[in-house]
Amino acid sequence: MARPRMYCEAVASYNAAFPERPLVAQYGSHLNILQVHVPNDQAHNFSDDDALRVLLHNRIPLDWVDHAYTYGVVYLEQQFHNPTMSMDIFKDVDIERLSRY
Secondary structure, X not given: OOOOXXXXXXXXXXXXXXXXXXXXXXXXXXXXXXXXXXXXXXHHHOOHHHHHHHHHHOOOOHHHHHHHHHHHHHHHHHHHOOOOOOOHHHHHHHHHHHHXX
């Protein structure tokens, strides 16, 4: 489950582990981003650490993730309060969020 500053912490850990080659985020008009292909039957095994490795490998800028996190929280909030939306979709997200408190 995503949480604020998770990627920032991962970048700091990466930079501490590899000070000779710290993360330099990609910017510009031409980016090289590799997609991850996870078979449907393996999607439940895709962890936060896997997602962080993909972001680091692709040298995704911190501000992109910060923006995406805020967007995702707002989207979930809007969908969670939509009466036509199935609450089962958010069950795992909500259980994980509550388990942290």
